[in-house]
Amino acid sequence: MSPHSVISSARRLVVKVGSSSLTGPDGGIDHDRLVGLADALARQHLGGTQIVLVSSGAIAAGIHPLGLTSRPRDLATQQAAASVGQGALLAAYTRAFARHEITVGQVLLTADDVTRRTHYANARRTLERLLDLDVLPIVNENDTVATSEIRFGDNDRLAALVAHLIDADALVLLSDVDALYDGPPSRPGARRVPVVRGPHDLVGVESGGSGSKVGTGGMTTKIEAARIATAAGVVTLVTGADRVVQALSGEDVGTVFLPVGVRGRSRRLWLEHATTARGRLIIDDGAVTALVDRKKSLLPAGITAVEGTFHDGDPVDVCGPDGATVARGLVNYSSSELPALLGRSTKELARDLGPEYEREVIHRDDLVVI
Structure with missing residues (x-):
């Protein structure tokens, strides 16, 4: 079995999409992009795969309704934008998946929700029950109440922790970058890294750079998320959102990070990576x-x-x-x-x-x- 085919054969899959992959040139939600993503995930879901979608975009979805011209920089306005945008984002997903007769459920998490013993168990129980009921959970950080001290920091890390929490077979991180390269993709001669088998494969790889103007994550956060997931035995694929169909079909796109740990729930792994x-x-x-x-x-x-x-x-x-x-x-x-x-x-x-x-x-x- 090829490394990429693990994605197509996964029984339980976590997919994360970044803000930059859901927004248009004006910074607001691009509904065609959102519907395209939902269509791809719906096909996989209807084929028998349990999917949890970790979606950014709440703050971006609140930019236009609040009359803003760009992503706010201060925490209070970000929380206000998230408050307005979260409902709009979920409504858009609800409509998109309803076309396939798929019910979605919203799960908003803060770091405290998944570090304290009872909260951790509740988060896991809720997600498991939603999947048992054939619901497609849509997870996001609860930006309306999270403070800088208790944030996950980005949804890449949150997605890796959710994959660990529900003992997923695989994790797919979708963004506006199609793969990990051995240098800046814009540099002539930069080559895609198709498979990462361990830390030794990252030696010499330049992964710096910030995320897009509407998101918070860059390639560095995706490598860190892959490290968390693979330590829990979860195969991780990093690729572009425009290649989601090929990724879910097991085609050779993006970069696959192979597991370095053993699958199975361990609250200690979560404690190490989810807490500050x-x-x-x-x-x-x-x-x-x-x-x-x-x-x-x-x-x-x-x-x-x-x-x-x-x-x-x-x-x-x-x-x-x-x-x-x-x-x-x-x-x-x-x-x-x-x-x-x-x-x-x-x-x-x-x-x-x-x-x-x-x-x-x-x-x-x-x-x-x-």
């Missing part, structure tokens, strides 16, 4: 050994310092004596509670403060070694 640390815990050498080598939970006795402001349940980085990050986890205490507990055993804390203090600072199930 709200603070740092500095630990001693003994605690580093316990976490890294013995896979133990983090206890108050091994912590020497607390940095930052965070609440219980927030993600924090765990750093060794030299300041290097060794792990990330969801903390069970706030930054205001922890300093009084440092260096003390859980039994001592339970005796002096009550039984509720006989617990880990970070349980090993909520911790990933980096």
Whole structure:
């Protein structure tokens, strides 16, 4: 089986489309492009493939209704544009898929929705149930409430995490760039990289450059998304939105990133890639050994310092004596509670403060070694 044929044979597929692939020269949504994408996905869906569409474009869809001439730069106006545009975007998708008698469902996510234990389980359960009901979920970051501190940052990374969350067979990232090249595509002699089998295939590849004027992602974000997905065992294809039909047919287009990890749900992988640390815990050498080598939970006795402001349940980085990050986890205490507990055993804390203090600072199930 060729690397590209995995896409056409996927039982469960996540497809991400960027804003630049849905907008026209005026910056607004190009409905012909949107309908063309929906038609291609509908054929695959009706053929038996479960598809989750991660779609950008909410902010772009709100530009014209708000009388703006370009994508807003400030967060508040971006959120306002997303609020107006999200409904318009979903309505357009609803009409486009209804032509094929396919029902769509909207799922808006923030980083908090998929890092906290109960929220993570809820997001997975919702997507699984929608797929069971033969609905085509349309996922986007909830731009109307997300702040700069709790954003996924771009929908490429969100799509990779959704592919991991639902244990997808493959991920397709569609944009206005048809493939990864070994240099800028505009440079004479630049060659397409058809297959990436591991990090060694990216040595010497120039992937810099920003996204389009209506989007936030560039090729660098797609490579990072591919790294997240392939670490979870998900085959990833990067190609142009105008080649979606060929991509879904398994033709040799774009760049395929082959898995470097094993498929299967692991909340720790999600924790590593989906979260942004709200603070740092500095630990001693003994605690580093316990976490890294013995896979133990983090206890108050091994912590020497607390940095930052965070609440219980927030993600924090765990750093060794030299300041290097060794792990990330969801903390069970706030930054205001922890300093009084440092260096003390859980039994001592339970005796002096009550039984509720006989617990880990970070349980090993909520911790990933980096």
